Amino acid sequence: MSSYSIKKFAVIGAGNMGSGIAQKIATEGFECVLVDLNDEQVARGMGIIRNLLDQGVERKVFRPKQAEAILSRLHGTSDWSELADVDLVIEAVFEDVDVKRSVFGRLSEHCKPNAILATNTSSFYVKELVSAVTNPERLIGLHYFFHPAKNRLVEVIGHDGTDPEAFRAAWASQEAIGKTPIFSKDAPGFVVNRYFVPWVNEGVRLLGEGVANIATIEWAAKKAFGVGMGPFELMNVTGVPISMHAANSLGASLHPFYAPGQALVDFCATDERNWNLEGEVDESKYDAIADRMFAVTFYVACQLVDEGVGSVEDTDIGARVGLRWPTGPFELLNRVGVPRAQALVQALVTVHGLDMPKMLSHAHETGVKIELVSLCTEGDVAHIRFNQPSTMNALDKNVLMQFDSKLTLDQAVGKPLVIGGSGKAFVAGADIKFFVDGLKRDDYPSIAEFAAYGQKLFLELNGKEHATVARAHGLALGGGAEMAIACDWICASPKSAFGFPETSIGIFPGLGGTQRLPRRVGMPIAKYLIYTGQILDAKSALQIGLIDAVASFDELDATCEEWALKGPSKSRVAPEQCPSEDWQPVWDFFSQYSVDDILSGEADALGNPLLEKAASKMAHKSYHALKLAENLFLEGAHMDIERALELEARDLDKAFLHADGLEGLSAMLERRRPAFQQPAFA
Numbered sequence: 280m281s282s283y284s285i286k287k288f289a290v291i292g293a294g295n296m297g298s299g300i301a302q303k304i305a306t307e308g309f310e311c312v313l314v315d316l317n318d319e320q321v322a323r324g325m326g327i328i329r330n331l332l333d334q335g336v337e338r339k340v341f342r343p344k345q346a347e348a349i350l351s352r353l354h355g356t357s358d359w360s361e362l363a364d365v366d367l368v369i370e371a372v373f374e375d376v377d378v379k380r381s382v383f384g385r386l387s388e389h390c391k392p393n394a395i396l397a398t399n400t401s402s403f404y405v406k407e408l409v410s411a412v413t414n415p416e417r418l419i420g421l422h423y424f425f426h427p428a429k430n431r432l433v434e435v436i437g438h439d440g441t442d443p444e445a446f447r448a449a450w451a452s453q454e455a456i457g458k459t460p461i462f463s464k465d466a467p468g469f470v471v472n473r474y475f476v477p478w479v480n481e482g483v484r485l486l487g488e489g490v491a492n493i494a495t496i497e498w499a500a501k502k503a504f505g506v507g508m509g510p511f512e513l514m515n516v517t518g519v520p521i522s523m524h525a526a527n528s529l530g531a532s533l534h535p536f537y538a539p540g541q542a543l544v545d546f547c548a549t550d551e552r553n554w555n556l557e558g559e560v561d562e563s564k565y566d567a568i569a570d571r572m573f574a575v576t577f578y579v580a581c582q583l584v585d586e587g588v589g590s591v592e593d594t595d596i597g598a599r600v601g602l603r604w605p606t607g608p609f610e611l612l613n614r615v616g617v618p619r620a621q622a623l624v625q626a627l628v629t630v631h632g633l634d635m636p637k638m639l640s641h642a643h644e645t646g647v648k649i650e651l652v653s654l655c656t657e658g659d660v661a662h663i664r665f666n667q668p669s670t671m672n673a674l675d676k677n678v679l680m681q682f683d684s685k686l687t688l689d690q691a692v693g694k695p696l697v698i699g700g701s702g703k704a705f706v707a708g709a710d711i712k713f714f715v716d717g718l719k720r721d722d723y724p725s726i727a728e729f730a731a732y733g734q735k736l737f738l739e740l741n742g743k744e745h746a747t748v749a750r751a752h753g754l755a756l757g758g759g760a761e762m763a764i765a766c767d768w769i770c771a772s773p774k775s776a777f778g779f780p781e782t783s784i785g786i787f788p789g790l791g792g793t794q795r796l797p798r799r800v801g802m803p804i805a806k807y808l809i810y811t812g813q814i815l816d817a818k819s820a821l822q823i824g825l826i827d828a829v830a831s832f833d834e835l836d837a838t839c840e841e842w843a844l845k846g847p848s849k850s851r852v853a854p855e856q857c858p859s860e861d862w863q864p865v866w867d868f869f870s871q872y873s874v875d876d877i878l879s880g881e882a883d884a885l886g887n888p889l890l891e892k893a894a895s896k897m898a899h900k901s902y903h904a905l906k907l908a909e910n911l912f913l914e915g916a917h918m919d920i921e922r923a924l925e926l927e928a929r930d931l932d933k934a935f936l937h938a939d940g941l942e943g944l945s946a947m948l949e950r951r952r953p954a955f956q957q958p959a960f961a
């Protein structure tokens with residue numbers, strides 16, 4: 280049991296960042312004390328939050344009651360004695376090391392000795408604050424991104440003396456508040472600003488060297504990186520002096536290459552606030568600009584990985600989640616191609632007197648390896664993690680191939696295995712676009728091949744000598760829920776959710792769902808879940824035995840390990856009776872009535888609103904998909920699991936090649952209601 284358990288938060292500094300961080304914490308259901316210098320500043324910060332919540336209510340992001348509940352979890356004060364019982368404090372005061380040190384000194388006086396103390400500094404090392412803190416093993420960096428109530432990324436940074444348990448607890452607390460944490464070493468700019476600041480600065484250099492005007496640089500940067508704003512517009516939005524300060528601080532601690540370009544220095548000496556973005560675009564300059572911006576990005580990304588500041592995967596996650604780039608630096612590098620990237624970076628390092636990053640000079644010409652799925656071992660347990668938070672860890676062919684190789688490695692390691700996702704999802708399904716593209720190309724065999732591959736891997740999970748545990752901390756939907764039920768055990772956070780929504784999109788769960796689910800929760804409840812697509816929260820999932828344990832975020836890893844060490848669940852048999860009184864009406868209804876009985880209105884819901892809602896949900900599905908699922912339930916019920924899975928695979932073409940399959944899948948991609956050829960209500 281960790282000595283750090285985080286239930287109550289505090290934020291020091293109710294400015295732009297602090298108010299947003301506190302808002303996010305309260306939005307995710309935790310209490311948070313918000314502290315500033317005096318009552319006026321506190322009121323200002325609370326006012327910022329209130330305004331944002333009001334806007335959220337206007338835009339229907341929150342209901343008025345939700346906004347009130349969020350505010351009720353926030354407590355603004357200038358009285359530091361109110362910090363006595365908080366478990367994690369996040370400092371977000373001015374970026375001045377002396378001010379920060381004095382804040383940490385005060386925190387050491389007022390907080391309990393095992394409260395984790397975190398800094399949101401952008402430009403100092405975390406270690407620079409160690410001397411100000413009593414018990415500095417609980418000091419950590421939590422670097423958020425603007426706007427912190429909306430932007431999910433957070434860099435978690437330890438210093439040399441950080442207690443690994445404090446680090447783990449801080450990490451878990453960020454998952455608990457819906458953030459996507461990435462690891463960063465205590466280094467200048469951490470991971471993301473290390474390449475983002477030079478990216479902006481390269482735009483400035485191109486301008487200063489007269490390569491192109493601002494409008495052209497903006498256009499080319501947006502096109503090359505697929506982003507919404509170029510470097511100059513971004514500086515205008517975040518404040519030009521912030522870019523100047525960030526480049527100055529990287530330049531001072533790393534190399535003159537990172538220092539602000541002369542055009543930025545000159546601009547900051549004027550009274551201008553914003554760069555003028557107007558001007559004619561000269562498209563002939565595209566390559567000259569894109570090549571330079573690629574070179575800077577690739578150089579810094581490779582260099583930071585060489586230095587162990589961050590991993591390839593976290594560097595890309597940082598770009599996708601924190602900067603909203605559609606592709607991370609390493610994915611881009613692979614697209615550009617290693618030989619060309621090497622040539623571009625070679626030109627850059629020659630100009631600036633830098634060394635070529637080793638990982639780039641040694642990179643295989645086919646590309647830098649990006650671990651979409653990673654494997655590590657800690658003590659007695661191996662961990663597989665899906666690393667694609669921006670796609671909610673959706674399963675596609677590349678992901679399955681990497682999962683396959685990690686499963687094989689795991690066999691070599693021969694340890695119990697915990698499988699988890701990153702970001703807000705466990706695994707939120709399969710890659711729908713791949714299905715739609717395949718169908719439009721008349722290439723059903725590629726879909727069948729993908730499904731067969733998924734089934735094979737899930738069967739392997741099921742048949743392992745050691746236990747497999749799904750660490751479900753967020754959404755487990757469709758293929759993700761099917762992966763979870765292929766594991767021996769499922770341990771979930773209170774924020775997890777489970778669902779099998781396939782019949783809403785004209786297909787049925789084809790990665791074992793129609794056969795494993797009845798064997799796990801009993802046939803009637805499996806029918807309910809697959810016919811209605813109802814999403815269950817962790818509490819309900821536990822009630823019906825879909826999952827095995829629910830643990831708070833800070834205990835989730837320990838709980839997974841505990842279940843992993845129990846060994847495989849060889850003795851699990853389908854329940855023959857309803858596992859919970861609350862579920863008895865569902866059990867009885869779906870035991871008794873067929874899809875046709877329910878849809879024709881012949882099934883008697885006995886005025887039970889839950890059952891009426893279930894019937895009405897079914898009426899919006901594809902009738903064809905419902906009937907296929909029903910048939911699979913009936914046919915597969917008495918088979919051994921291997922044969923039952925073959926049966927499921929056999930019928931997949933009936934779903935995918937039916938018009939409702941393409942319509943349902945396309946509608947999901949296009950975020951519209953499907954117009955099924957065979958709607959269930961017909």
Ligand SMILES: NC(=O)c1ccc[n+]([C@@H]2O[C@H](COP(=O)([O-])OP(=O)(O)OC[C@H]3O[C@@H](n4cnc5c(N)ncnc54)[C@H](O)[C@@H]3O)[C@@H](O)[C@H]2O)c1
Pocket residue numbers: 291292293294295296297314315316320370371372373374375378382399400401402422423424425
């Ligand atoms: N703005 C960004 O985009 C961004 C992004 C990541 C990190 N950061 C970092 O977050 C921190 C805060 O930045 P910001 O933009 O919110 O600044 P800000 O100026 O908007 O807010 C700072 C707040 O801290 C309060 N404060 C100052 N000294 C204090 C003290 N001794 N005790 C209590 N409160 C005190 C101020 O009254 C003010 O309300 C900085 O370290 C900054 O580098 C900023």
